[in-house]
Amino acid sequence: MNSPVTQALPLEQFKRHLHDQYGEVVHLQTHISHVLLAGPHAYKIKKPMDFGFLNFTDRDQRRFFCHEEIRLNRRLAPDLYLGVVGLDADGRLVETANTQIEPMVHMRRFDQNDRLDNYAQTQGLDDVLIDDLARQIDQFHQNAAIAPKDSHFGTPETVYFPINQNFEQIRGFLTDDADQTQIDRIETASEAAFLALKPTIAARKSSGHVREGHGDMHLGNIARINGKVMIFDGIEFNEDFRWSDTANDLAFLLMDLTDRQFLGAARRLLSVYLESSGDYEALPLIRFYAAYRAMVRAKIALFGIRPDMSADEQAGQWAIFRRYADLAEQFLAPTEASLWITVGFSGSGKxxxxxxxxxxLGAVRVRSDAERLRHFPERAMRYTPEATKYVYNHLIDIATIGLNAGWPMIIDATFLRAEHRALFEQLAQTLGFPFHILFIECDAPTLRRYLRERTAQGGDISEANEEVLEAQLQKLQPLTTAEHAYTYRLQCDTSFAGQIADIVWAKTT
Known part of the structure; x- marks a missing residue:
């Protein structure tokens, strides 16, 4: 429901004052706010509207949510959110937003070309940016407040309510039989996935993975400012949108990247986030939540259809709806899992x-080095036989979670010993998934050179040095005759991108 504006805001007067001081003023609008850009400043004014999921009709509520916006977004973008100011009846800026004046969020302005939805179109999304973003999201999730166990946040019932509501609201717009049939399919698949995941959803709440997240994490709410990735404009107006499983928070961005055809970036982001967080138990939920987020976008496309639109404009909104519906169905479709391991010495490029x-391929990578560091922070304990046994068993557990959730899994370790390789081959056979080996061929002089270069560059979690390499060179147990049948050999001095592309092409054609 929409509530009318109770009193016209003095926006034009404010714009004139800003123009007198800074020159050009850019006025942007969403369905819930006005944003004025002038000089180095940005001012956001909440519209006095009631949409059910938010209610800004009362000025005290608008003031409360302005302060909430500052509090919440300073967690990720402290330099961007400056404070709450006011707008008086004459359209003049007031530094203190008391009860008699209109509250505004005061932000530092940035170039809209630096917003990632715009930036990606012209500059692309490089690996360094994606890795930085993934680790920043993980750090944010680790520091976010945990939902009280007796709260409704993140319970299965709370999770499914908006999913079910999406279908109810969408059906009111549908007249085409094909659209109705597709929505029936998506709803059936969503319900089936939910019922299968219900115990996992409940367990995630109990284990502290339901947190006060961002709630609206997509490329349009991320910017690259002064070389630094900054996430902004989280949900302040609805607690149920914000308090959710960290997997749900992440899934919105993964869905958005996939929709924009940045498939490699989406896949890399997921693997780096999981490597940083260790939260591989999120894997069964990622596609389920991504489908939900796609259906939210599909619904919003229909909400954007207005009677005063031209036929072409309305057709454009329907095209967006169908694109997101197709994407949701894709996320819910069965997938082909497989298990891959690497075999190679330290420095070979595994x-x-x-x-x-x-x-x-869309695989999820698990690095033994990362898990060893995570579970054995004391170096003296890190490389004992007991630690190595624990790490390989832990890698088995992670691979099992991923495979059963339908993900291709790639376990990145040296796998010099046949007994370790056999553990994973047996796992794949037991679960009924294909098993493959990537064998990295690299001569000793090249390995030594690569290790020296990696050590000089720094930044890699591997602790292997030349002394470790020399010991490894004596430990490799050759592949068995059976292993050769499902091994792909890679040359360390040739681009891996081309070699892997050839393997994936051969497997999918």
Whole structure:
């Protein structure tokens, strides 16, 4: 429901004052706010509207939510959110937003070309940016407040309510039989996925993964400012939209990247986030939540249809709706899982090769180095036989979660010993998934050179040095005759991208 504006805001007067001081004023609008850009400043004014999921009709409420917007968004973008100011009846800026004047959020202005939905179209999304973004989201999730266990946030019932509501609201717009049939399919698949995941959803709440997140994390709410990735404009007006599983928070961005055809970036973001967080138990939920987020966007496209639109404009909105509906159905469709392992010495490029498989095939990479560091922070305990046994068993557990959730999994470790390789081959056979080996061929002088270069560059989590390499060179147990049948050999001195692309092409044609 929409409530009319109770009193006209003195926007034109404010714009004139801003123009007198700064020159050009840019006035942007959404369905819930006005945003004025002038000089180095941005001012956001909440419209006095009631949409059911938000209510800004009362000035005290608008003031409360302005302060909430500052509080919440300073978690990720402290330099961007400056404070709450006011707009008086004459359209003049007041530094303190008391009860008699209109509250505004005061932000630092940035170039709209730096917003990632715009930036990506002209500059692309490079690996460094995606890795930085993934780790920043993980750090944000780790620091976010955990939902009280007795709250309704993140319970299965709370999770399913907006999913079901989407279908109810969408059906009121549909007249085409094909659209109605597709929505029936998506709803059936969503309900089936929910019922299968219901215990997992409940367990995630109990284990503290329902947190006060961002709620609206997509490329339009992320910017690259002064070389730094900054996430902004989180949900302040509805707690149910904000308090959710961290997997749900992340899934919105993964869906948005996929919709925009940045498939490699989406796949890399997921793997790097999981490597940073260790939260591989989120894997069964990612596609389910991505489908939900796609259906939210599909619904919003229909909400954007107005009677005063031209036929072409309305057709454009329907095209957006169908694009997101197709994407939701794609996320809910059965997938083909497989298990891959690397075999190679430290410095051979296993992690580079495995990341190429992530971006080409949509696999999820798990690095033994990352799990060893996570579970054995004391170096003295990190490389004992007991630690190595624990790490490989833990990698088995992670691979099992991913495979059962329908993800291709790539385990990045040296796998020099046949017994370790056999563990994973047996896992794949037991679960009924294809098993493959990526064998990285690299001669000793090249390995030594690569290790020296990696050490000089820094930044890699691997702790292997030349002494470790020399020991490894004596430990490799050759592949068995059976292993050769499902092994792909890669040359370390040739681009992995091309070699992996050839493998994936051969497997999918």
């Amino acid at each position: 992690s580079l090769a495995s990341m190429e498989l992530v971006q080409s």
